[in-house]
Amino acid sequence: DAGVTQSPTHLIKTRGQQVTLRCSPKSGHDTVSWYQQALGQGPQFIFQYYEEEERQRGNFPDRFSGHQFPNYSSELNVNALLLGDSALYLCASSFWGPWPLMMVDTQYFGPGTRLTVL
Amino acid sequence: AQTVTQSQPEMSVQEAETVTLSCTYDTSENNYYLFWYKQPPSRQMILVIRQEAYKQQNATENRFSVNFQKAAKSFSLKISDSQLGDTAMYFCASNTGNQFYFGTGTSLTVIP
Secondary structure, eight states: OOOOEEEOSEEEEOTTOOEEEEEEOOTTOOEEEEEEEOTTSOOEEEEEEETTEEEEEOSOOTTEEEEEOTTSOEEEEEOSOOGGGOEEEEEEEEOBOOTTTOOBOOOEEOOOEEEEEO | OOEEEOOOSEEEEETTOOEEEOOEEEOOOSSOEEEEEEEOTTOOOEEEEEEETTOOSOOEETTEEEEEETTTTEEEEEEOSOOGGGOEEEEEEEEETTEEEEOOOEEEEEEO
16 A cells, blocks of 8 residues: 655755645545645644645745645645745645544655755 | 644653653644654654544553643653664644644654
8 A cells, every 4th residue: 555655855946936746645545735844843734635625724825836636646836936945845645534523634644855945 | 723832852762761752732622633753864754643632541552652631731652662763753743623733843862
């Protein structure tokens, strides 16, 4: 059973450029969340996708956008890159819980994409 | 917004000994989950243990157990018989609704 996969592993961009990161969820999972992890910090929630819609969003600017495809895979796009966007970007997948809880249970993480902005 | 606090940035333990990592959280919700994740230097975030807030019984997974004190909003992780492979960054996380909140992590070093 394949776990969460992410591509690419590493990426180097320059300021002002745009980047797309990709994630395939664990088999059977329908929800994908994206996190930014700066060096020495805990992951910060960017947004979450379920049924191809953004369901929750953290405190990130509109330069950060995403998409979820019918096969549940997801992309994270960052426009107009800044030096401060350099970080490890983590994708996590989970299963959207049933009514009445309607909440995500355990998240399983991919290995991450290391983005460096020069 | 929820907050998760880990007050121990770094800890060390002798191999085969027991260590406890602390975590406190703040939420006004009744339904939530709590987690401990481990992130070794290879960076893959791995689930260690999970606790449902409505369950009073503390979760246990082999050498890992938690002390969940709901009224105090405390969720500590105990690692028994520490092994060299336990060396990693440990993150406490809470999940209310559909958003996870992570602490800043505790760097644990197991000394041979």
